[in-house]
Amino acid sequence: MTLRVYRARWVLPISGPAIADGAVAVDGTMVTWVGRAADAPPGAPIDLGAAILMPGLVNVHSHLELTAMRGYLEDLDFRPWILRLTKSREQVMTPERRRAAARAGIAEGLLAGITTFGDVSDSGESLTAMREMGVRGVMFREVFGPHPAQAGEAVAQLRAEVERWGADATPRVAVGVSPHAPYTVSDPLFVATADLARELDLPLAVHVAEGEAEQALVVEGRGVFADAWRARGIDVIPRATSPIALLQSLGVLDTRALLVHAVRASRSDLDLVRASGAAIAHCPASNAKLGHGTAPLLAMIEAGIPVGLGSDSVASSNRMDLLDDARLAVFQQRVLTGRADAPTASALLRMATLGGAEALGLSAAVGTLEPGKAADLVAFPIDPLRDGPGFRPEDTLVFGAAGRRAQLVVVDGVELVRGGALLRDIRPDLAGVAEAAEALERLN
Ligand SMILES: [Zn+2]
Structure with a gap:
């Protein structure tokens, strides 16, 4: 296969x-060389022009089936x-509607430069959608x-579901488990x-230390x-000194x-997390919008904990756009700490790529542009009016490029987006989403 050589104004x-x-x-599915265009090996040149080319973004926490x-x-x-x-999902969201919603969510993510999803699902349908759409990801099957x-x-039941969906897993789309949260x-x-999870060597994701009611x-x-638990006849006693300490003890x-x-993570909680090798999904938009x-x-980063960036569901954050989340995350931390020097745009871009890959256990394959890694790439166009003059591409992306459509998205060497449009036969099935939305409306 011919070597493809993508050129851009900036490579990150x-x-x-x-x-x-x-x-x-890129040779087939792999990156084989990264450097200055002038030194590039011979191959078929693809000139992206005024663009920033980087590893595909990793969204460590989504609920694709909630896109409707x-x-x-x-x-x-x-x-x-x-x-x-929970109630409306149970009443309205059939497997077909879930899959339509998940496909729409993946399309939204792809156009925003996301190539890998850490998706939590209470059905498993998002795994099929990720396979169909050609993206990378882990489907964490929920249990309540x-x-x-x-x-x-x-x-x-969870074991049976893991076996069922595991039969559909591929090297690109894996199955994990997710005990939902300490309040369920x-x-x-x-x-x-x-x-x-230990027995079957499965990744595990859990919502924890999110809000005040969970803490109480x-x-x-x-x-x-x-x-609510007492009303259902469940004995309730204090379980631990914090939600994270609870997970450690169990x-x-x-x-x-x-x-x-991990909104309510104390210093000692972060010590537990670091000692255990666990990772954190930071979801700044959802945490803010729900008042959590x-x-x-910053304390997580300084503690050396792997942290990835998550959009959470669009039912809580309204959009899947990690560049927007990165900007919000920097601004929130600077308000919180009074510092102007941290976190930096570079730190957030690392979190949206390599940090996310580490958090999902995929950093050997993706998260950076290096020879031997999978060819998961994204290029964002540089807008001379909105971005100019611009001195560092990291700052251009994090501080100013929210909402931008990706110019190019490649997963495992396959181009899925070109010129801000989806390629091949991947379609978001918006009619299916509209039909689900009408059914939700009828519940009112
Ligand atoms: Zn969630």
């Missing part, structure tokens, strides 16, 4: 400094928000069950799910979640878990 390998007038050579619920759950407090979400007596049955999962179910349930055995952290949110607060991102 992430593993090293930005390269002006750079090039990336964008705008459906506005301005609700967290418990009514999640109750409405607040009643300790449900744990055995719940984990048996009993301690025995956490233990059993962590055991299953775990630490004091009070609050709206505690009241053996969940040391599955190299991906901790989603600002996670201590």
Whole structure:
């Protein structure tokens, strides 16, 4: 196969400094060379012109099947928000509607430069959608069950689901597990799910330390979640000194878990996370919009914890755009800490690529542009009016390029987006999403 040589005004390998007038050579599915265009090996040249070429973005936390619920759950407090979400999903979201929604979510992500998804699903349908659309990802199959007596049955069902979807897994799309959160999962179910993850060597993701009501349930055995559990006949007692300490005591952290949110992470929580080898999914837009607060991102970075950037579902954040999330994350931390020197745009771009790959256990394959890694690439156009003059491409992307459509997206050497448009037969099935939205509307 002919070597393809992509040239661009800037190449950001992430593993090293930005390269002006750079090039990336791709042979089949792999990157084989990165450097200055003038030194590039011979091959078929593809000149992207005024563009920034970099590794594909890694969205470590999405709920692709909830794409049909964008705008459906506005301005609700967290418990009514999640109750409405869960109830309407159960009533309306058939497997076909879920798959249509997931495809639309993937299309949105692809056009925003996302090539890898860490997607949490309570059905598994997003795995099929990721396969169909040609992207990379992990589908974390969710499990719920607040009643300790449900744990055995719940984990048996989870095992069956993992086997079912595992049969469809590929080198590009893998299966994981996700015990949902401390307010929907009993301690025995956490233990059993962590055991299953260890036994089958599966990645695990868990929502944790997100909001005040979860904290009150775990630490004091009070609050709206505690009241709801008691109403269902479940004994509620204080379980741990913090939600993260709870996961540590139940053996969940040391599955190299991906901790989603970690808004309420104290210094000692972060010490536990670092010692366990767990990673964090930072979801700044969702955390802010639902009123949960600002996670201590700088402290996480300084503690040496792997951190990736997540959009969360568009039911909570309304858009899937990691450049927008990166800008928000920097601004939030600077408001929180009063510092102007950190985090930097470079730190956020690392988080949106290599950090995400590390958090999903995929950093041997993706996250940087280096020979031997998979050819997952994205190029963003430089807009002379909005970006000019611009001195460092990292700052151009993080501080000014939110909402920009990718000019080129490549996964495993296959071009999926060119000139801001989806290629091949991958289509978002917007009619399927509209049909699901009409069904949601009828519930009111
Ligand atoms: Zn989530």
